[in-house]
Amino acid sequence: MLNISENSIDERVKLHEFDSFKLMRSVHAEKWILLVFGSLVFIILGCLFVPWTQNINAKGYVNTRDPSQRPQGMQAVIPGRIQEWYVQEGDFVYAGDTIAHLTEIKSEYFDSSLVERTREQIDAKLTGIQAYDDKSSALSNQYSQLERGLLLKREQISNKAQQARNKITIDSADLVAFEANLEIAENQLERFKEMYDKGVKSLTDFQDKELKVQETRAKVTSQRNKLMNQRRELTNAIIEQSLVEREYGEKLAKADSDRQSVLSARSESVGATAKLENQYSNYAFRQQFYYITAPQDGYVTKTMKKGLGELIKEGDDIATIAPTEFDLTVEMFVKPQDLPLVNIGEEARLRFDGWPAIVISGWPEASTGIFTGEVVAVDRFISENGQYRILISPMSSKRSWPKELRVGTGAQAFVLLNDVPIWYELWRQLNGFPAQFYDEDAKDAPKELKRKAPGKSIK
Structure with missing residues (x-):
């Protein structure tokens, strides 16, 4: 049992063939497993509360x-062809430094004196506008003169008609006087005739009275014709006034029409001038985009285009700049x-x-x-x-x-x-x-009390 003898029986005795030894080994194994499992469970439970x-x-x-502090691309605002590079990748540039130079690729911008020629067109248009202004002013003066001439003509014809009316009044009075004289002369002629028949008056006196009646009758006829002529003069003055109104109306309408035509032509010239001014500004501003400049201080980190002569479109990135700060x-x-x-x-x-x-x-x-x-x-x-x-x-x-x-x-x-x-x-x-x-603050917060609306009572 103590295994102190030099003669060992371990090789002769096979313990696994005995049930008692099997039972003892299984009991020790289960305890070891339970101990290990229990320790692990204890450790895990303890860790759960860490x-x-x-x-x-x-x-x-x-x-x-x-x-503005992020790496950003430098775009070409206009399409063009890369003429020259002024930087290399990794170069430090300041805001406003030139990165590259572009040349035009559109035929309408090939003229090197395009801006100056557009300026000349604008100056010519401005001169034409000034001429239209002068012509409009002259037509306005002509219109004013015609209006004043019409007023003078109206006054002249009005005076002429008033003179005719006055003459008609005078001639009418003279006609009445001549007719009265004719009636008196005829009465005297009748009395002289009676006296001549009785031999009281001589033939000569009777003939004188006849002559006087004839003269008076001639004066009455002449005065009647004169009065009729004055009335015709008044009618002619009225007709002349209508003719003058019509004549001056046509002249005034023509002058106003010419002035409106000038103003219309001036407006067209002003519109064309404004369009040329817009083109001039666009052309002048476009020339600034031939040179691509750095928007801020930084390092040129990458160039997107290969080299000289390459065509680019508007909005294409030509290089990337990274700010220093x-x-x-x-x-x-x-x-x-x-x-x-x-x-x-x-x-x-x-x-x-x-x-x-x-x-x-x-x-x-x-x-x-x-x-x-x-x-x-x-x-x-x-x-x-x-x-x-x-x-x-x-x-x-x-x-x-x-x-x-x-x-x-x-x-x-x-x-x-x-x-x-x-x-x-x-x-x-x-x-x-x-x-x-779980929101502990929400659970612990007191519930809001409902309040009665003001002015109402619960019955």
């Missing part, structure tokens, strides 16, 4: 919030289910490509080689990749980001949320609940 920092894991890249930010994309958990001002831990780091997302204090930032912007609309974009900027109170970072560097972010036990985090993720599933 604090865990909830976080949202997202990937993105380094960018900048200011659009920029404020970095990290552009991340989170899932829609995590978006309600992200708020502006929340802290985030970052790991950049090229900087070694050991990251434990649930225990940020145990991570090394990571950097700190805060959420500064959250998009309102979903991106094309089906996720929402967030921006994370450095925190001034924390460790500074590496100065060697460049726009486009890959990054991984962990937006830190609440500290919870591991079992809660596992239960939440298995059920697909958000990180802040």
